[in-house]
Amino acid sequence: MDDIDSFTEDEHAMRQFMPSSFGKQDASVDVEAQIQRCRRATVDERKQAITSKKQSDDEEDDDDDDSSEGEDEDEFPVSHELLIKTHDKAITSMTLDPSGTRLVTGSTDSTIKLHDLSAMTPTTIRAFKTVDPHAAKSSAVNSETHPVHQVLFSPHSGSQLLVITAFPQARILSRDGELVKEFKKGDMYLRDMHNTKGHISEITSGAWHPTNWDLFVTAGTDSTLRIWNVNNSMEQKEVIVHKSRSAGSAGRTRMTAVAWGSPIQGGNNILVGAALDGSLVMWNGDGPYHRPAAEIRDAHVKDAWTSGLDISADGRLVITRGGDDTIKLWDTRKFKTPITTVTHASTSSQYPTSNIRFSPNSSNVITGSETGHLHILNPATLRPELVTPVTPGSPLITVNWHPKLNQIFTGSANGQTTILFNPKISHNGALTILSKAPKKRHLDDDPNFTTSLDPLGMAGDATAPGGMPGAQANTFSSRHPTIGLTASGKSRDPRRPHLPATTPFAKNTPDQNYVKESIPHSSMRDEDPVEALKKYATKDKLFTKAWEENQPKPIYKDYDSEDEEARHADKKVKR
Incomplete structure (x- = not known):
């Protein structure tokens, strides 16, 4: 009998220690207590003012009044x-x-x-x-x-x-x-x-x-x-x-x-x-x-x-x-x-x-x-x-x-x-x-x-x-x-940084680092154009070197001095 009693006690202790089911357990809540704490102290001021003036000596009348108040409530x-x-x-x-x-x-x-x-x-x-x-x-x-x-x-x-x-x-x-x-x-x-x-x-x-x-x-x-x-x-x-x-x-x-x-x-x-x-x-x-x-x-x-x-x-x-x-x-x-x-x-x-x-x-x-x-x-x-x-x-x-x-x-x-x-x-x-x-x-x-x-x-x-x-x-x-977000979409929580919305256009637009690393001579956008042209004209002649070999030479018509005088004379006559 002692062994049986000791086994029962051990089993009871084990059940107290081990959970009865697995997963998240809901905490018990006293719903009636929570609802009762929301009860209002004053329900009807008008009737409360009237009943406060009444004085009743009969206890039965008091009970009737309480029941009527409960019905109205x-x-x-x-x-x-x-x-x-x-x-x-x-x-x-x-x-x-x-x-x-x-x-x-x-x-x-x-x-x-x-x-x-x-x-x-x-x-x-x-x-x-x-x-x-x-x-x-x-x-x-x-x-x-x-x-x-x-x-x-x-x-x-x-x-x-x-x-x-x-x-x-x-x-x-x-x-x-x-x-x-x-x-x-x-x-x-x-x-x-x-x-x-x-x-x-x-x-x-x-x-x-x-x-x-x-x-x-x-x-x-x-x-x-x-x-x-x-x-x-x-x-x-x-x-x-x-x-x-x-x-x-x-x-x-x-x-x-x-x-x-x-x-x-x-x-x-x-x-x-x-x-x-x-x-x-x-x-x-x-x-x-x-x-x-x-x-x-x-x-x-x-x-x-x-x-x-x-x-x-x-x-x-x-x-x-x-x-x-x-x-x-x-x-x-x-x-x-x-x-x-x-x-x-x-x-x-x-x-x-x-x-x-x-x-x-x-x-x-x-x-x-x-x-x-x-x-x-x-x-x-x-x-x-x-x-x-x-x-x-x-x-x-x-x-x-x-x-x-x-x-x-x-x-x-x-x-x-x-x-x-x-x-x-x-x-x-x-x-x-x-x-x-x-x-x-x-x-x-x-x-x-x-x-x-x-x-x-x-x-x-x-x-x-x-x-x-x-x-x-x-x-x-x-x-x-x-709580929540502002009208502009920013978080009201100061600890959360604002993340701008990623649009399809933003995904396909290269950033500044990509432009500098992938496009040759892209750094020229940050230079003075006049100084840059002078630099390339004196050193590599990047923009003018092609014209040194195939630049056409101007050919003008030669006029004699007599022909020029005759032409000016004709203009004066016409005027």
Whole structure:
């Protein structure tokens, strides 16, 4: 028995020492702990202020209140958050592809950032590529840059990215940020906007066609909406000229926002545009476009920038957020007066791309505020159902509620992207990131790309908003300048030398050493030509030696003196 016991102990010790399988072993990760560290301290400030004033003596009532708060918290995906700090300036627009794996943000720093949510880990939350839309073309050298107004993935596959900047030309980029097409700019000296082949001034907004994925529309400050075909970049397909009726505008105004309604759920295909003269105009989405189907002249106050515009999923409701500190709900079937109007502080004067969006099923409306709060509104009354702080003190500019992920993405004036989610009702996205083991830094790794972590994967006590530790949050922001390549193709990492691109012409072009060694007398290019000729004339006579033997001798006609006098006399007579 003693031998058997000793054998069992030895076998147990051997199993502890030897691995159970070969290959790379994944480190265990506590997913629940990582998700719990992303839990938000304050979910709904409005309800929290109300409940703090209540005093209840009944314990059962307290339990009921707690359960109701939990139900409200699970209704919207806002219980947890994850931060992405990549931009240095305000984020003006963001978009996600239909699958929810690729996130693109645009900023006033004239760049767009590409993020792959499926490849991120809790310690590598960053953009994998930075693109300047104006320098994406390889032939563009020292090109000017402009703030990004809007970025939009194509709604069918997400293979194309529409980029709208403060420039008259729209651009189509690939999924990886490569320039595909640059659309035509119009002739600014033509008076009739119908005759120009493109916008003659800055584009403010754009939208894809809901069903025909080859079409998109752009709104410009030249008082036009232009419908483009992605296969023809030299001229727009249709021109819609909005004739302003306000005094002093000479028939022109600036188009500030545009939206294309979806007939998928049985509604009408409509095209709605907002203008700086306060008007809201609706056209039939399939044409004709020579006159609008309906127009509201004083939808918002004149010269107030209406930045937010969206159409519900059924195509029957239109929501607008104007620069006159109001949000208005409109019915496309009675497009005359708003159904509901509420007061909401505007940020469009400072950030003209501040948007407002319907939720995926149009059961709610979301928008940001100048205080950095996210407002989830009831679409019928426009009253807030939930007000949650995202970036307190920094205006919340752009919002996006992805239907497949059921997560809310926000962009703020401080350059921060926030992903709001709820583990119970959300899918993938931020949960995919938190389900991975944090990448630990190796001795030879670049410290700008990885972060040292404790065994649990994250610091236990000091955490920044969003569940990320304060030290790591600083690491994420400081990691940005050395990520990827610059617009000119140079590496941001100072330790990596810049290697120029090797072109076919460069491969066949001989260098200076080859010329000196292989071509005789090639060093004459570095000498003074006058001195070189004198040298060869005195010594070898390299250039004149051949003429010494076969140089022809000049033969001139000899004239007598009498013949010359007679010839001169004849000339005088003739004169």
